[in-house]
Amino acid sequence: MSNEFSGRALIVVPAWNEEAAVAETVREIYAxxxxxxxxxxxxxxxxxxxxxxxxxxxxxxxxxxxLGVGGAMRAGFRYAxxxxxxxxxxxxxxxxxxxSEIPDLLAGLAHADIVIGARFAERGAYQVKGPRKWAxxxxxxxxxxxxxxxxxxxxxxxxxxxxxxxxxxxxHYPVEYLGDTIESLVIALRSGCVVTQVPAHMRPRRAxxxxxxxxxxxxYLFRAGxxxxxxxxxRWDTSVxxxxxxxxxxxxxxxxx
Amino acid sequence: MSAxxxxxxxxxxxxxxxxxxxxxxxxxxxxxxxxxxxxxTLLVVTIFPGLLGVLSxxxxxxxxxxxxxxxxxxxxxxxxxxxxxxxxxxEDETRKLAEDLAILRLDVDEHVKRTTSGPDGKS
Numbered sequence: 001m002s003n004e005f006s007g008r009a010l011i012v013v014p015a016w017n018e019e020a021a022v023a024e025t026v027r028e029i030y031a032x033x034x035x036x037x038x039x040x041x042x043x044x045x046x047x048x049x050x051x052x053x054x055x056x057x058x059x060x061x062x063x064x065x066x067l068g069v070g071g072a073m074r075a076g077f078r079y080a081x082x083x084x085x086x087x088x089x090x091x092x093x094x095x096x097x098x099x100s101e102i103p104d105l106l107a108g109l110a111h112a113d114i115v116i117g118a119r120f121a122e123r124g125a126y127q128v129k130g131p132r133k134w135a136x137x138x139x140x141x142x143x144x145x146x147x148x149x150x151x152x153x154x155x156x157x158x159x160x161x162x163x164x165x166x167x168x169x170x171x172h173y174p175v176e177y178l179g180d181t182i183e184s185l186v187i188a189l190r191s192g193c194v195v196t197q198v199p200a201h202m203r204p205r206r207a208x209x210x211x212x213x214x215x216x217x218x219x220y221l222f223r224a225g226x227x228x229x230x231x232x233x234x235r236w237d238t239s240v241x242x243x244x245x246x247x248x249x250x251x252x253x254x255x256x257x
Numbered sequence: 258m259s260a261x262x263x264x265x266x267x268x269x270x271x272x273x274x275x276x277x278x279x280x281x282x283x284x285x286x287x288x289x290x291x292x293x294x295x296x297x298t299l300l301v302v303t304i305f306p307g308l309l310g311v312l313s314x315x316x317x318x319x320x321x322x323x324x325x326x327x328x329x330x331x332x333x334x335x336x337x338x339x340x341x342x343x344x345x346x347x348e349d350e351t352r353k354l355a356e357d358l359a360i361l362r363l364d365v366d367e368h369v370k371r372t373t374s375g376p377d378g379k380s
Contacts, residue, residue, distance in 0.1 A: 041359075059367070061359040067352055075356035082360060175352060 005106035007086030007163075009036040012076030014069050015093035016043040019052045021205070022093045026056035029091060032099040033106075039079060040093070041072040049093075069157070070175035070184075077161070077170040088169075089160045094205045097158040104198045105160035113165045113193035114185070116151065117158030117200030130214060131221040139228060143185055147195045155181045155224075158200055165193045174231075178224055183231040261306070268303040272296035295332075 011029050015022045022040060029038050040053035044066035053060045061075055073090060080088040087109055091097045101117060108115035136155060143154045155178070161169055165188050174183040185195060275292045278284040284292070302309055302325075313324040 059363060061363050063359045064355050067355060071352050071356065074352075075359055078356055079360050079363070175349075 005087075005103070005109065008084070009033065009087045009089060009102075009106060010076070010080045010083075010085040011036050011038045011089050011091055011099075011102065012073060012080070013038060013040045013053075013058070013091050013093050014043055014072035014076070015040050015045065015049050015053065016066065016072075017045045017047050017049060018093040019045070019048040021095050022049055023052040023056040025091065025093050025095050025099070026053055026058045028095075029099040029102065030057065033102050036089075036102070037085075039076055041076050043067055043069075043072045068175060068177075068180075070173060070180040073180055074170065074173035074175065077166060077173055081166050081170040085166075087160055087162050088166060090157055092157050096203055096205055098201045098203055101158075101198075101200050102160075104200070105158070108196055108198045109160055109162045111194070112196040113162045114188055114195045115160040115162075116153065116156050116195065116197040117160075118151070118153035118197040119156055119158075119200060119202045130217050132217040135221040135224040139182060139224060142228060142232075143182070143189075146186065146189045149196055151185075151195065151197055153197065154185060156200070157181065165191075168193070176227070178227040179231075182224065182227050183234075186231040261303075264303045265300075268296070268300040272300055291336075 011033065013022065013025060013029070018025075026038050026040065029036070038058040039061060040049075040058040041061045042050045042053065042063060044063050050060050050062055061072075061079060063072065063075060067075070076090070077088055087106065089102055089105060091099060091102070097117065105115045105117055136153070139154045140152055144151045157180070168188065168191055169184065172187055174180060174187070176183070188195060272293075275284070275289070275296050279289045279293075309321045309325060313319075313321040316324060318324040318327075
């Protein structure tokens, strides 16, 4: 990408029972963006996720119990704010997101506050059908209107969050089902953040099985619709406590810079 | 007459139970007041069954017990709603605590690692 990103980036990897995939994901991230720090947020895993991530060289946040992706990400945002990072990028632990595309997302932050790695935009062979697709289409249309730009994949977890949205997300990142994607975008847009997207590949999962039953897809449709309605009618307190990044001990500054 | 005795004993037991929970500090004050009022109302209505009839005639309810049911249902729905709200709030607080706990644990671990590996351990 043309404009090189020069701030401190934290790559946040929410992981729940991902011992099979997390280490490789962390190594790939370090290979793709050597300057960034990798923070694996262990969401109350019962397997060896924590050990695997640590062996791969990542910082590991161990949540005491399962909080869901939203909770794990909020913890990541809080950590990023506390340690004065300029940007937090979410990358899923299961290997679906290609770390080599992180620099694209970071470059996109030059003229946006949130950059989504979108799965349908040109690149990649990611396909969905039926109710799940309808849900995604409706969500994209509504959020594109709100964002005043074309967003094709609003439920993508592959996202970069810049300086402006960080304090907002550290305080208000939604923790409910689908809140981490739909509602978070609504909050960000309400508080005046600029959201944009860059095309991204979607790779098959390294471990674990995706769910493909039509019943689940229908339930997804309704839950997504409900989440969207809720997000639109809710009053959001988008005021942000003035960010107080606790001064890291001097040695920490040395290590991280 | 025996129904009257049973109802009276029941009301007194409920009131005593509430009082005991309060005494052992198992029930916070804001809920204690609520339930004490309920227990006392129950006791009064049990002691003077005629009171319910007077009240329902005043409210224009034909069958006295229906007034009791109506008030009870409205009250219980209110309590359930309040508890849902309270649980949501508590859950959010717990989540924030858990997140911050994890962050602090990582910070402490990193700090300990650095101090034990010397001032210029890692770079």
